[in-house]
Amino acid sequence: MSGTGAVEIEGAALAFGERTLWSGLDLTIEPGEFVAVLGPNGSGKTTLLKVLLGLQSLSAGSVRVAGAAPGKGNRRVGYVPQQRALDQGLTLRGRDLVGLGLDGDRWGTGLRGLRTRRRKVAEAVESVGATPYASSPVGLLSGGEQQRLRVAQALIGEPDVLLCDEPLASLDLTHQRTVTELIEERRRQTGTAVLFVTHEINPVLPYVDRVLYLVGGRFRVGTPAEVMTSATLSELYGAQVEVVRVGGQIHVAGAQSALCEDTVHHDHDHAHDDEPVRTGRT
C-alpha cells in the first residue's frame, strides 16, 4: 500500500470465530476529511478503531494510519477513547492527564522546554473550558469533565489523524458543541483527518464529509446524502427503516426494531449476507 491517505484501509476483514464483523472494507480517508462511523451496538465500530490503533489484528487486508502501520508509538495519531469513568482513587491532576498527550522529548527537559510544555498544557486545558478544575484529581471529576480533558489530551499532540470513540457521550449540549468545534477547528487549520465513531450524527452533521455505516456484517460508505436515506438504510438493515430530515437534522426510525427482529438470524444470514454494499468514494 503506498497511497497518500491519512488512513488507508484495504480489503479489511475482521472475524471473531464464526462471526464476521465486516469484510471487504476499502476506505481511504484524506487529510482534512471528517468521516463519521455509525451503526448499531456491536456492529464493530470500536473494533475498527482498535485495528487503527494497532490493538487488534485484521483477519484479512491491511491498514496504514498517518503513513505507518498501526502501533501504540505513533505520535501522529490522537485518540479520544469511549467515555469510561476513571477510578475515583486516581490522584493524577487534570492538567497532568492532558500533559500525557505531549511528546516528552519535543521541547527538551531544560527550563525553556518546561515553560513551553506548561504553556501548551494550559492552552489545551483552557480550550476545552477545563481550567477551573485542572488542578483537581481526575478521579473526582464528573464524566463530562473527564471527557473534556481526554479531548484536550488527544489534541495537544497535534495529530495528523484523530480517532474518536463516541467522544460526545456524557457531555451536555454546550460541551458537545465546544468539543465538536475544537475538533473541527483542528481539522480546518491543520488538515487533521478525523474518524469519529458516534451513535448520533446530528451534532457533527455540518462537518461530516462521509459516513461509514456498519450493520451486522454489511456496510456502506458515502456522503450523508447518499447513505442517510430510507432506501439505503432499509437495504443495509434488511428491513423498513425511515430516515426523516427535520430542521437540518436527520432522524432514523425503525432501525432498532429491524435489528431486534434480525438478531436471531444474524449468524445464519452472514453466509449469504457478507457481500458489502458500497456507495461513494472509497
Ligand SMILES: Nc1ncnc2c1ncn2[C@@H]1O[C@H](COP(=O)(O)OP(=O)(O)OP(=O)(O)O)[C@@H](O)[C@H]1O
Ligand atoms: N477480542 C474479541 N473477541 C471476541 N469478540 C469480540 C472481541 N472484541 C469485540 N468483540 C465483539 O465484536 C462485536 C463488536 O464490538 P464493538 O465494540 O466493535 O462494537 P461497537 O459497534 O463499537 O458497539 P457499541 O455501539 O455498543 O459500542 C461485539 O459483539 C463484541 O462482543
